Amino acid sequence: MANTDSVKVRVLSLNCWGIRYLSKQCPQRYAMIGDMLCKEEHDIVLLQEVWSEKDYLSLKKKLACSHPHSHYFKSGVIGSGLAIFSIHRIHDTFLFRYSLNGYPYMAHHGDWFGGKAVGMAVLNIGSLTANVYVTHLHAEYCRDKDSYLPHRVVQAWELQQFIRHTSAGADMVILGGDLNMHPQDLGNRLLRSYTGLQDAYLETAKFDGCEDGMTLIADNPFINKKELCPFEKGIRIDYILFKGSTKTDIYCDYMSTTKGSAPNHPFPYSDHEALTAGLRLETHTQTQSDRQPKIKDSAAGKLAALVDIVTEARTEVKVGLHCAEGMRYTATRTGVMGLALLVLELAIAAVPWLALGTEQPFPRTSFYLLAALCFAILLTTFLLYIFYTMELKALQGAEDQMRLAVGSLQEKLRGFPLAQPHNAPRRPPEGHEPSALAPEE
């Protein structure tokens, strides 16, 4: 490789657990986080769960010198909770809200109100363009019976689509965030295989942090150990992922996580561990065609694996479709019953002989209470019907896109040795092509 030029970028990702008045030691922890960021001067800081804009603004004030550029992504009722701080100028930002994000009536889980999304910022690092993404997917409350799994799979699908389609012009892609998925979970495999993003923990030359790179650990005093069960020591659900481009190679020189405590403080920064990755970007003057031969070796195998993963995701979305259809049916049936009850009540009140021959009129108190109940049922089931219809549309939409993608990937796979040399020089491997076709980095 001739004529390389190297750029170093230090990235931090942290789920701040910043629910005002509910998260423990929230103001103190924000102060600690601010001090640490000010001191450490990472190039890029990706924060999640900064639920209050006030907390973002106080961090922004504190980091005005160390990180003059920042953006807070607004979405949903509460906000997306996503924030980015940068040493380098942010030229452009864009937000993609996931089409599915739990249920509004599951208020105790609260995900729906957060308006989960993926935020993108375009930075210029020297003469290079970096697309930086920060996201937070739907939480997993019960791994054995995870009713949110189809929603999270659709979020992972939309995340990979968003990154793939928006990163074609970037020299460097960085994604940081709380994916709420274990390393080998379906959504994670889908994301990494389709985009070609590499996991900093798996790629790093040096690692200093929790065992197995865990980011939600039993040793963290804010963690309820029972909730981690059956993973006694902890789980890895926060990530820093990265990739280069046809013009650049990217390496992870080191990675670290906090270990359930913060230096010189009585408690840690958050219930999640903070991740830091030291990335090194090398630009080269090799053209794409020089590097083309590398592609063919393993691309067909990767493509076949990708087809399997997308098919698996499609199956999961179909399960979600089945559930949503069932819930919409239940809402409809309940609504019809409420309507029937109301009609019956009105009929009894209007036609006295219907009241089984008794001379007594319909008691007024019961009449009004029953009528109020019927109206409440009708209104609730109507709102639920609308909500489930939107959920169904979103699931069907994702399933359609997956079917189309599988068809397209399979066609590529069939004609692989023939089609590749014809099309390859015109299209960049990332962006519009699955990165199973991307050069090995």
Added chain:
Amino acid sequence: MANTDSVKVRVLSLNCWGIRYLSKQCPQRYAMIGDMLCKEEHDIVLLQEVWSEKDYLSLKKKLACSHPHSHYFKSGVIGSGLAIFSIHRIHDTFLFRYSLNGYPYMAHHGDWFGGKAVGMAVLNIGSLTANVYVTHLHAEYCRDKDSYLPHRVVQAWELQQFIRHTSAGADMVILGGDLNMHPQDLGNRLLRSYTGLQDAYLETAKFDGCEDGMTLIADNPFINKKELCPFEKGIRIDYILFKGSTKTDIYCDYMSTTKGSAPNHPFPYSDHEALTAGLRLETHTQTQSDRQPKIKDSAAGKLAALVDIVTEARTEVKVGLHCAEGMRYTATRTGVMGLALLVLELAIAAVPWLALGTEQPFPRTSFYLLAALCFAILLTTFLLYIFYTMELKALQGAEDQMRLAVGSLQEKLRGFPLAQPHNAPRRPPEGHEPSALAPEE
């Protein structure tokens, strides 16, 4: 220009006005549209307001031979109404739902239920990659007092963001749809200036169609002439826009619209006119650096104009913010009054002496009716509060992004003669750069 290679693409865009049981002659018109598309064999067909999936499926069946590739974009409660048919294989699709799209309680306008969005399809035309977009923005019901203007401006902002960020890898970008904006409306100027998209009607070498390219005309029998007032003859709100890339130049050889009637049929295809554009794409072997000198001539002027347009859009969004804040305040106040009324009622019922010294107890009928009213007020205002909060977040988010964009553009403008040569060779002019910097096509 040496070594050019030419590809021709014929594109149709039509708002089908496909509301089952409500739109006039809906099944007959779909049959006519199907026959016409089958016969005309456009390369790409972009349809809007295909509200029923059944209608899409029957069109798909009819066009199986002429247009073997198609996609229907699902979103919202009813659907997005967007469909694409293509002669060329669709490799990938992606949907972006606008964050704002009217109000659910404005059910007679219906836009909110449609889940308005922009759909993208990636096609390979020969060896070229075409990104094709289809969209439908919020309708304008009253031009003088357009309460949806901030929503439509935010939609235009998100549309330009989506196109700019997803089209960096494309050789050809085509957008077709019903923008519900006149040619010089703010959103339209924003879209064209920022993306560098060109208007087929303005660029075409030959034109055959309605006067001034109008697409909603008084001569169309489905049109209520009063609604067009003060534009007696009609308005132009449907568009085909296009752009090439640094590797390709694109030209519009001809354009046509229907003229309020369909050949050999008693009524037209829709209440909108259909648009057809004949595009010609020429690839060249000139490198970007050869073409660079062209850029500088007018880029600074374009950039300054873009800053003005984004600032104008920001002002409009601020107006929307002010309105939304007012509506949220009204909802809150009404909710508090409902709560006060409920408390007062309960107090009167519980403590008899409160009832102004009368011996009569609280009449039961009145008690229940009043309680039901209070609960209805509380529920409605709570839902409205949540809705307006989401609207506020979306407006604030767009305003933040616009402020950041203006800052970035202004910085570019200040350092224009110096910064340009340093950065230009690394970054493609479209995609991550405002197309005010793009080469003149």
